[in-house]
Amino acid sequence: MSEHTVDLTAENFEQTTGNPGVVLVDFWAEWCGPCRAFAPIYDAVAAGNPDVLFGKVDTEAEHDIAGRFDIQSIPTLIAFKNGVVVHRSAGALPRGRLEALVRSLRTLDPAAMSRAEENKKLTEQGIRPPGVPPEAEWDAGDQEWAHGALDDGGEKHGPWRFWRADGTLCNECILQHGKPHGAFKRFHENGEVSQDGQFVDGALHGARTWYATDGVTTERMHENGVSETVRKTVMVYDHGRVIQVRHFDAQGQRVVPGTGEPYPERPASIPAEAEFREDLGQWALVRLDAEGERHGLCQFWTPTGELVWESEYAHGQRSGRYRSSAEGEYADPRVAFDEGQSEADLVCGIWSLLDKDGQVVLTRDLGIAQGEAELMRSPVFSNQPRTALAWREHANACLAGKRHREALLALARAAACDQRMELLVELLSRVTLPRLPESARETAEAVVEEAGQSWAPMVDCLLRGGDAAMLLRGYAVLLDQSERPRAALDFINAALLLAPERTPYLFTRGLILLNLGLDSQALKDADTLAPVESGTAAFLRTYTRSLFPRFDFWPARETPHSTYDGLPEAPGQDLEAIQRVIQKYATRLHGLRSALLTRFKPGAVPPWMPPDVSELMPGGPVDLAVEELEAEDETVSIDETLPIEQMGLPDLVRAARADWNALTWLLWACGESRVAMPRKVSPPENFGHAAGMASQRLWRCRDRRVTGGQGARMSKSPGFQFEGVEIDELHTNLVGIAERQYAEMQAMFLWLINASNVSPWQDNLRGS
Missing domain, CATH: 3.40.30.10 (Glutaredoxin)
Structure with a gap:
């Protein structure tokens, strides 16, 4: 060996x-x-x-x-x-x-293993292996042989035994009208007991014990990180709910499950029912309701017995008294503890900071608790603009009702409107807990990371002393994702007023500005960001160019080329079909342009706005089809519409970009050099190269997104530039814009070269 x-x-x-x-x-x-x-x-x-x-x-x-x-x-x-x-x-x-x-x-024993395998083969053939009594029946659901009595209704009733496919006994239990009731035992393949315990009316109750074995077994034991040192685990149930878990080594000594080290000695100050939590490195006494949610007073201590925190809970939510160790967290170095009230997981009322002797160092009135539903309806998150004066009046009304959360957010919007933050800073100092900067950042980071689509947690964290600029930026991101970019812009501007040194916040503002269609301002933020984060600034510039391109005649910008074989020579569709599809592209672009214009003041037309293509549809917008067709033993779905009502500004512009590209290349394919309805089909000599280029570039985009370009490197497929950036260098978050553009272009050419195709928007033209 x-x-x-x-x-x-x-x-x-x-x-x-x-x-x-x-x-x-x-x-x-x-x-x-x-x-x-x-x-x-x-x-x-x-x-x-x-x-x-x-x-x-x-x-x-x-x-x-x-x-x-x-x-x-x-x-x-x-x-x-x-x-x-x-x-x-x-x-x-x-x-x-x-x-x-x-x-x-x-x-x-290899011979025993061979016998087990032979027995499994017998079971596969429907033959009872040795060890299984002749009266046992195969249970296909549980994949076990089973034997026992039935009641008059055909339910299992009385003692039952179960055997594995290899013939080894795996379970003995008592069933009462189909539900386990009474003592049970499970067994390892070698016959040793693997579990025992008791059911009451179908639910585990009392001690359920797992036993390890030195033999090979399919029974559960050392799972979820439990050390091999653990030889016995006792889980105590109260009618199906786990209330205690203990682990023991081979000598019967209680051990910590993950490491198998001896269970720590309990300090005298900690109640006997408290358990040591290996994952936290703390003692914990957690009381639960019938649903397993925290309920009543829950407490946590350090290994040596000092209080970490304690809180009253009501059915899973912090409600009532709260107290925690807070040494090194607050601006006043005397502070050792903080304590106050919570309601439905939200801080409220009078909170106190205490020294190590329990004497009050400072108090703050955190106002009333405002939950998720109330804040969701608050005007502070409205996308409708207000003047700074109107926001301050709203803040004063909130303060009168002790709605301190709403008042802070209203003053943040007021500060963004007139670039004055004195009142916001003053209110922050008056109604929030004064944490040290590092503690404020850590507190805010934890909440922002977990807040998701919630409105209440971040402002609750603000009252608890979380970093104000970070939390306001968190609201800016949430509002931008919720299609409220004007409100988002106010919050990110307020964050930058509070922390102007945090230039990375300019990237967040740049994305919000793009969501508002303010491309020139986003580019200014990219320029400011460049000396600090050049890569992020480059992304912002490329994203801006991608969202807001120049809508001129795009085929005039490049000579099409493809390395693919078997390129088509000419269109297969006739002029009438082509003119009809051109009108459909124009109808789609008209709808996108109209939706974009509604986002700006009447008469305002940003320079990046897709052009008016009314000349391509002299009779006005045409009908867009949604239908299914039967063709060559398959069902083809066609959907020429766009869900414009559900699309935000970036989605609208991406769709316009893709349709504009397809439209201009369709016109080019007919021999046009400008946006005009063709009167004949006169394809350029390199028509086939354009069709091949669309497919080749689409494949490169998808390869870049899915494999990071591995397929292109192996096949040595040529690249191309998208908005001045090589496709292999294009940020993966932007590849989707290029991919959509060339997917539309490919679908258009696939339709164009085959007269049997009905529409560029039929689903079987949208593959790779």
């Missing part, structure tokens, strides 16, 4: 795995990340078990071996004993699990 791993090939595999004793084989590949992560574990266990041979098969080099053992995923571990396969598992094993497997393989 060897203390090192052995590379197995077709030349040495049979001889090696046929050796007496235990042989482990790791099937792996160089490109497999989990394989590379498992390798040092495998090597380390090999070094510690010189009596076991540890082999490795490179599945890329040894296809025949991998095929013979039907390796579907890697890493896969197969164990042989005396030449017989006795174990197989897919996925990387933790070191403790691998070491336990080696121990069990040493004591494993």
